[in-house]
Amino acid sequence: MTNHHRSEISLHVNGVTHRLGVDNRTTLLDTLRENLGHTGPKKGCDHGQCGACTVLLDGRRVVSCLTLAVAAEGAEVTTVEGLAGDGELLPLQQAFIRFDGFQCGYCTSGQLCSAVGMLAEHAAGWPSSVTADVSPDGPTPVLDAAEVRERMSGNLCRCGAYPSIVRAVLETEAAG
Amino acid sequence: MNAVGVAQPRIEGPAKVTGAARYAADVPIEGLAFGAVVLATVTRGRIRDIDVDAVRNMPGVLGVIDHRNAPRLNPKAGGFFGPDGQLQLLQDEMIPFAGRPVALVVAETLEQAQAAAHVLPVTYDEEPHDTNFTADHPAGRPAMTIFDEPVDVGDVEAELAASSVVVEERYRTPEEYHSAMEPHSATVWWDGERLEAIDSNQGPFVIAATLATLFSLSLEKVRIRTEHVGGGFGSKGLCGPQLILAAMAAHRFGRPVRVTLTRTQVFLTTAMRPATDQLIRIGADADGRLRAIWHEPAFEISPLVEYIEGCTELTKTLYAARAIRTRLTAVPLDILPPYSMRGPGAAPGSFALESAMDELAERLGIDPLELRLRNEPAAGPVSGLPFSSRNLVECLREGAHRFGWGTRDHRPRLRREGSLLVGTGLAATSFSAGAFPSSATITAEADGTFTVAIGATDLGTGARTALTAIAADALEAGTERIRLRISDSDLGPAWSAGGSRGTTSWAWAITEAAEKLRGQEWRGTVTIDTTQSLGGLPGRERHAYSAVFAEVTADPATGEVRVRRLLGMFAVGRVVNPLLARSQVIGGMIGGLSMALHEEGVRDPVSGRHVNADFAGYHIAAHADVPDIEADFVPDHEPGIPVGVKGAGEIGNVGTAAAIANAVWHATGVRQRSLPIRLDRVLE
Structure with missing residues (x-):
């Protein structure tokens, strides 16, 4: 596939920086789930209608199914796995x-x-x-x-x- | 000792609040390929061509499976209702309903599979279709009778003729969709000769047995696991298309394949509650004693597979009447095959019956609560059997007390708050209780713990937590000594999480196994099957009961109805875990609220297709629709079933829609005989 279909991006997820290549079509949700092993965010509708995929992007809630991974570059992504950090539950x-x-x-x-x-x-x-x-x-x-x-x-x-x-x-x- | 009866948070709670709980689409698998399903876009016809060449060379595409190259499936495979044509995927060019899978595109990544599936050219020769459900449709015929068979007790015509007041009305409910938050997903691979699957379903053993039949495999060649399931409500009781198609693809491509339906596909190709159209006639003396109930529902089915929407089960048991007649009519149409949805039969059936009872109370000038109390039967009105335990009156009285029903002015349209009309309503209800055969194995471990293995599954019901408590009491051990293993077809035959018979069936097996282990002085391993002991269960009217009270506001200028209060009192046998059981019945009541006000599958009459197959178009109750709901339990005990449980999974749904509809009448003076109670049905 030619380069304009893919991008190299950095994603900061739960305090860890990942360098990865993504298909430009890939949503933040699918990147988290399929590429980075963060299956906490769920795909309930893939249309921004159910909220199961909600994550925090620089502290603000977004539906990650309607966010492209390439658009999340540079932002601090917090998933449910990262809410408590390594410590006890919130x-x-x-x-x-x-x-x-x-x-x-x-x-x-x-x-x-x-x-x-x-x-x-x-x-x-x-x-x-x-x-x-x-x-x-x-x-x-x-x-x-x-x-x-x-x-x-x-x-x-x-x-x-x-x-x-x-x-x-x-x-x-x-x-x- | 007594773990049963104690409120305890869910065992898997920490895993669910940290995202660690893995659902079917979450389990990492090496070398995974992805399948994207293509659904028929016509309602009836034949596939003319599928142009596989158009996508074969797209990036990452491994191949396409359609009716020309799919493995042949065993047509005898089916389930509770017999051979199931819905399982016969990709077997021929026929299109029996819009949404029927016609192909599976398999690719290296999800994006590649979806991209190819979106552009796969499929052409059809369309044929005339009929999706127009009416009660008097010429194709209507008697429903099958493996349950909710027609009855005719007493002389209905004579009793109606002798009645002081007769209510004769039709009540309609639309197609409704289960809408579990987790879309159906399966991951399948072959381990040598053995098919392994992780699938979202309601009972891995039952599904494994169906899949084995379908692919003509021996049962031991199929293993299905289902650790966490994101809700089912009936829609995952069947061997789902995701599993069948993933199994085909894993075989074809010789690697693990994951098939996850999109939300729209869940609507179009899994299951739905059929639309119903129910004619009810109730006759009573002036003092409110019922003379006759005549309940004739029609519902839609697909010619692919039988199904029974048992709307009249309550009618045969809820009230004493001299004459009761019921008859179910099934109308075959070119639609998605219906299947049990939370409170099947009872949810739409009770909407009709309990709305009609409210109309009767109105016409008699009797308190709707009093009308129900006056018609309490001493034995099954149709069966003549004694009730195993019946605490409906307690539910009604306690609920009325807590709700403040006693101060209600029963005349409609009297309460106003500003521009809003305010009203209250109630409904009484029952849901049948029972158990199905299951097996269980208990091993006394060297470290003093017990491994309890049973093919149960936890859809969010709390089964994992409840069964741990039940096992602890049965084994006379603390819950910390119980290691429960569930969600695996290898654990042996077990009933599914369905029919409000999960906990009863599994509790029975665990209790019986524990008794046998006691006989071995708590040593070694025992395996039991409850088939025989279930046969010894005496014939009784065996039901859970509830009374639901609602207060609503209606805005005549906008048509908006809001539920302000909802209170349910339940008699569900012994309550294993009050915290989780309360959540379950409240959840059911919210399902009933959603049925009353929001849910409606809409079909385009020209194309026959379902036009609101997503959460933007098909509304389910959201946070803002739901008040703080009160639910509690009256003391109850089922004498025939170990632990005294009856099941609480579905009764919450039942009755709520009628209670709300009756409250809307009380607020506005206008009867709501069709669900949902849309804005245009309330607007003045």
Whole structure:
């Protein structure tokens, strides 16, 4: 195959830099899963409709199935495998276990990464579509159940773990 | 000692929150090739040509398998409903439904396989099709009768004629899709003469047996493993196209091949709940005593394979009535073969029955709760058999108490909050309980642990955690001494995770094996099979029960319905693990909410094709649709089944749609007899 179909890129994933050649068509999701062995991010739809592939790109949540690997070059990619680093589980991960915030677990990687990104968005003062006051100088919205549900709605769960996920997120947030 | 009954987080929890749990498409395999499936784009016809030469030289392409070069499959292969024509992939040029696989393109990488599959030219000679389901379709005929057979007890016509009030209405439910988050995936390789597979399914032994028959292999030549499964809800109960096609390709190309369906392919070529159209007539005396229930559902099937959407199973057991008549009609159409979806039969059936009961309560001027309490049967209304245990009344009373039902004004359209109309509704329900034969092996290890091996699988049900607790109690050991092995067809015959009979079937086998090991003073190895002891189970009406209460708001200006409260009380036998069981029934209720408000497979009447085959078009409930749901259990015990369990996998789905539809009526005064309760059906 000629060179314009492939690119040499550097990907920084969970603190490790990988130098690799990728087919330009390859999504970040497939690169993580098929080339780098990070099968934590899941392919639920490959269309950005389910959120199972959510990872953090420089701390912001993205659906990795709609992100080309070549477009992620230079960014810091965090997958579910990297959330806890080498240490103990994040309080959010522990809360997911304690409140049973998953059943089959297939959407869980995405729910967790999405929740981490969402909490950062909220901490930065971002409103959501259920935020009452969205004026630029409005107060930071209180992160109640309605806010969490709205902000997490890009992550589908067919087992129906939503109430437990919301509880786990709120509990984690309250514990600071 | 008692591990059963204690709330414990899932054993595999740490693996699932760190991404370490491996699902079928996650397992690394050396030398893997990828298969991409090509589906038929016409609804009925014949393949004229597949131009393999057009893709043969594309980068990385190893080859294409189609009906001209695929291995011949055994037409006798099938499952619960007999020989299954849906399994006969790539055997001829016939197209029985849009979405039927017509080819598998195999290449070195996923991108190469997908690129070639996208451009593979397939031409068809189209034939006229019929996908237009109606209850009075001329092709309709009686459904097969291996269960939910027609009944006719008492004189239905005379009882209806003598009734003070008769409700006669039709209720309709659309095609619905299981939509497990994990798309079906299989990785297959040949280890010498032995076919090895990692596959997402609901029961590796049953699937291995089907695959062995299909490829005319002896059972010991097939091994299927299924460590973590990303949900099934019925759709992974069958030997899936991913597995059959990967097996063909692994043989052809002499290397491991992975076939993972795309989301759209999961919609188009795995399974669905069939559309139903149900005529119900219920007659009652003025005091609410039922005289007659006459329930006649029709549902769609494919000529490829039989299927029963057993909508009338509840009708035969839920309420006392002097006369009960049921008859199921199957309408063969050129559609994807339907298959059990969470709460099969009962979910659409209870929508009809429990909506009709609510209409009856309205016309009688009786509290819908009271109407149900007045028609509590002493024995099976059709079978005459005693109930093994029946705690529906407890569910209704406790649920009503917690929900605050007692203060409800039963007249509709009285509560307003600003522009919103507010209403409440309830439904009662049951789901049959039982067990199927399974085997189990327990070995007392030298280090004091027990290895418990059973061909169970954990789709997210919590089976791994529940069976560990059950084994611990049966072996009089702590859970830390139990090493559970599941998810492997080599572990012996076992029922699948399906029919709400996983835990009952597996608990039975583990308990029986443990008893035998006790007889050996906890030494050595025992293997048992429960086929014989299951035969000794006395004939009883054996069901789980629930009562579901819903509060909704309806916006007459937009048609939007939102569920504000949902409460379920359940009698599901002994609860093995309250934390996980609560999650399971809440998950079921969310499935029911989704059925009530969102889910609808839409077919283009001209092409016959399913037009919303992805998550942008086929809506399932998302976080923002779901309130904090209350669910709890009343004390219950199944005397015939070891551990006293009944199964909790499906009953959560059942009843919820009717409770919500009844609440929408209470809010708006308008009956919702067709699901889903779309905006246009509520808009004023």
